[in-house]
Amino acid sequence: MRAYRIAYDGTAYRGFQRQPHGETVEDALLDALRSLDVLEAGEDTPPGYAAAGRTDAGVSALAQTVAFEAPDWLTPRALNGELPADVRAWASAEVPREFHATHDARSRTYAYHLHAPKAAERLARAVAERLSGEHDFHNLTSDDDGTSRHLRASATREGSFLTCHFRAGGFPRGFVRRAVRLIEAVATGDRSMKFVDRVLAPEPLAGPDGVGAAPPGPLVLLSVTYGIGFAVDERAAASAREVFGSRRATASARSRAMGMLADGV
Incomplete structure (x- = not known):
């Protein structure tokens, strides 16, 4: 058995896990294994196959892990x-x-880059601290069970961004993006800290009081830990740095172009 670290730009994919409609990262991975004759005829996946977890459409990863x-x-x-x-x-x-x-x-760690130049870092950190620890996060997920988790969360200012980190053994569906939306709401003054207590309370939230999800694009599956050592393939890592570095340059140039439009209208 061998485990692989996989990095991907999730922009063009409907998520990691295979689904009936739309191309996924897992589709690309399994197609590659078929082209390499690792998958035998009639096999959907190679023996022992499993992945660290799914990521939503548009979410990227540094250390998705498949074995x-x-x-x-x-x-x-x-x-x-x-x-x-x-x-x-x-x-x-x-x-x-x-x-x-x-x-x-x-453990799994996600990082979210929230563009929030007017948000108060002090309040963002306070929300992250309140969310940390053992809680039932049923109001921050669409899951009906498995909603109690032990979480470590943080939020730090980096220029016009708040970088939010979330670490846990696992996460309920959609939790991270809803937690980011909650941090943003309090840090920008749309909600008070008392609302965080309401979100963590046993009673369900519904309708306009519910917490929606932040956009998927700024979210990255940053790490997955196993207690084993991974050997970096230097040529493969250089290829990844080249690809994602080029994509970063393209995104930065487009951001400047959009800034010119925003500032010029």
Whole structure:
């Protein structure tokens, strides 16, 4: 069994996990394995296959992790030879045969880059601190069960952005983007700190009192920990840096162009 670290720009995908409609990161990964003859005829996935978790449409990842029974020659750089440019393998590790990329994960960390130049960092940090610890987050997810989690959250000012980090063993569906929206609402004065207590209360929120989700684009699955060491494939990592560096430059140039429009109207 081998585990792989996968980075991807989620902009063009309907999320990580396969679904009936729309291209996903998992589709791209499994298509690559078919092209490399790692998947045998009639197989949907290779033996032992599992991923660290799903990400929503538009969400990116630095360290999504997949594991399966792989041939010795299947290095990250070999896998990249059949992957699209916006999906890059960059490290791998030999793991026990019983390893499961979903269930064996010790923690997952997400980072969200919230553009909020007028938000109060002090209030953002206060919300993150209030959310940290053991809570039932049923008002910040569409899930009906598995909503109690032990969370570590933080928010720090970086220029015009608030960078919000969330770490837990796992997350209910849609939790991170709703937590970001809650932080934004309080930090910009739309809601008070008392509302955070209401969100964490046992009674459900509905209608206009509910907390919506922040957009997916600024969200990144930053890390998944297992207690095992991954070896970086330097050539594969260089390819990833080149691809994502080029995309960063393109996005920065477009941001400046949009700024010219906004400032000139």
